[in-house]
Amino acid sequence: xxxxxxxxxxxxxxxxxxxxxxxxxxxxxxxxxxxxxxxxxxxxxxxxxxxxxxxxxxxxxxxxxxxxxxxxxxxxxxxxxxxxxxxxxxxxxxxxxxxxxxxxxxxxxxxxxxxxxxxxxxxxxxxxxxxxxxxxxxxxxxxxxxxxxxxxxxxxxxxxxxxxxxxxxxxxxxxxxxxxxxxxxxxxxxxxxxxxxxxxxxxxxxxxxxxxxxxxxxxxxxxxxxxxxxxxxxxxxxxxxxxxxxxxxxxxxxxxxxxxxxxxxxxxxxxxxxxxxxxxxxxxxxxxxxxxxxxxxxxxxxxxxxxxxxxxxxxxxxxxxxxxxxxxxxxxxxxxxxxxxxxxxxxxxxxxxxxxxxxxxxxxxxxxxxxxxxx
Numbered sequence: 001x002x003x004x005x006x007x008x009x010x011x012x013x014x015x016x017x018x019x020x021x022x023x024x025x026x027x028x029x030x031x032x033x034x035x036x037x038x039x040x041x042x043x044x045x046x047x048x049x050x051x052x053x054x055x056x057x058x059x060x061x062x063x064x065x066x067x068x069x070x071x072x073x074x075x076x077x078x079x080x081x082x083x084x085x086x087x088x089x090x091x092x093x094x095x096x097x098x099x100x101x102x103x104x105x106x107x108x109x110x111x112x113x114x115x116x117x118x119x120x121x122x123x124x125x126x127x128x129x130x131x132x133x134x135x136x137x138x139x140x141x142x143x144x145x146x147x148x149x150x151x152x153x154x155x156x157x158x159x160x161x162x163x164x165x166x167x168x169x170x171x172x173x174x175x176x177x178x179x180x181x182x183x184x185x186x187x188x189x190x191x192x193x194x195x196x197x198x199x200x201x202x203x204x205x206x207x208x209x210x211x212x213x214x215x216x217x218x219x220x221x222x223x224x225x226x227x228x229x230x231x232x233x234x235x236x237x238x239x240x241x242x243x244x245x246x247x248x249x250x251x252x253x254x255x256x257x258x259x260x261x262x263x264x265x266x267x268x269x270x271x272x273x274x275x276x277x278x279x280x281x282x283x284x285x286x287x288x289x290x291x292x293x294x295x296x297x298x299x300x301x302x303x304x305x306x307x308x309x310x311x312x313x314x315x316x317x318x319x320x321x322x323x324x325x326x327x328x329x330x331x332x333x334x335x336x337x338x339x340x341x342x343x344x345x346x347x348x349x350x351x352x353x354x355x356x357x358x359x360x361x362x363x364x365x366x367x368x369x370x371x372x373x374x375x
Contacts, residue, residue, distance in 0.1 A: 003048075003315060003343050037239040043301065044292045044308045051312025070130050070328065070372035072144060078371040079123040083155065086120030089113075095121075098159050115259060118165045118360035119367075124152035125169040126368040129176050130328045149173060158205035164345050164357050167205065171341035172361070179337070180326055191320075198344055231348045234289045237280040238272065242297045249298045255351030259359065271352035272297055289350045311346075314339065329369050338365065 087095060093102055094117045128148035152173075156166045178190060254269040262268050273289040295307030318336040328334065338361050345354050 037236050040296050043304045047308035048312040051309035052316045055313040055316040074374045075127050075371045079127045082120045115359050119363045121156035122169040123364045125173050126364050130372045158208040163205035168341045175337050238276050238293045252294045252298045255355045258355045272350045291346045291351050294351045
């Protein structure tokens with residue numbers, strides 16, 4: 001349901017920009033919805049629903065009670081080791097500079113270094129979740145949990161870290177607390193309000209990339225008429241550019257195997273978003289392109305059908321669980337929460353953005369899970 005709300009919000013944002021007459025393509029108005037674009041969007045929705053319906057959700061058994069709570073000394077020491085090693089390898093800039101300053105430095109970052117950077121930046125979010133331990137009833141987070149989440153935010157925040165990394169990691173922590181708290185009885189209402197909250201957070205975190213001095217109401221409102229806020233407009237341009245495109249592309253495979261260096265795979269493609277922005281005349285290249293557009297660009301209508309079936313199946317298989325007993329080491333629970341937190345990226349970013357966020361999330365969880373099991 002949350003994913004479809006995000007897609008609906010993309011349409012809503014597009015409609016609002018039509019009303020206010022947003023102009024960001026060399027002064028031109030927004031694109032019209034073509035028949036092909038409507039058909040691609042419609043097929044994606046329909047086959048997501050079909051994939052969701054035909055997939056059986058595995059039975060979520062209560063996690064076995066752990067003999068002891070995770071040893072936080074091992075968890076904290078292991079997370080600190082990753083941060084220190086990444087700091088030595090990557091240098092201080094990714095941790096002490098703003099996103100704009102990091103971009104201007106142009107230090108030759110690649111997917112491998114980015115995954116290492118983001119992994120080191122979010123491990124303390126998972127350490128905070130691990131500190132919740134194992135419980136069959138809600139308990140207020142301990143002081144240690146709040147200290148760890150404070151460290152996590154200090155290391156990874158929208159000033160020095162892409163928001164799709166920092167906010168996603170914070171969402172994993174926040175959704176875990178919500179699913180454990182009495183609020184879980186009204187979780188559908190909370191999830192229904194999340195797209196609105198994300199719409200408020202989006203312009204604020206965008207302004208924070210140059211530091212906190214640019215935060216203002218006027219600047220935030222100005223971003224609602226920018227291309228950054230219109231993932232649906234970028235999708236329309238993608239369909240226009242690649243309509244009738246013959247031959248298979250490798251954007252999707254390049255994103256899935258993004259960790260393979262170009263020295264080994266010279267033909268690895270860049271993300272579609274930058275290419276669409278350049279061909280559409282956008283001055284802002286970091287565009288929001290829905291990941292399902294990769295299915296169409298790479299494999300046409302057949303790609304949309306089968307790709308959407310897979311998306312629907314994953315959404316059902318890893319649907320947010322009703323947690324009656326929580327265990328950080330229970331992969332089924334944590335993978336469901338991580339997938340939920342990644343949905344805004346899937347709805348707004350191409351596969352390369354999704355992959356560069358998903359891999360560090362999974363690595364960080366598995367690493368902290370390993371530390372939490374040490375005795």
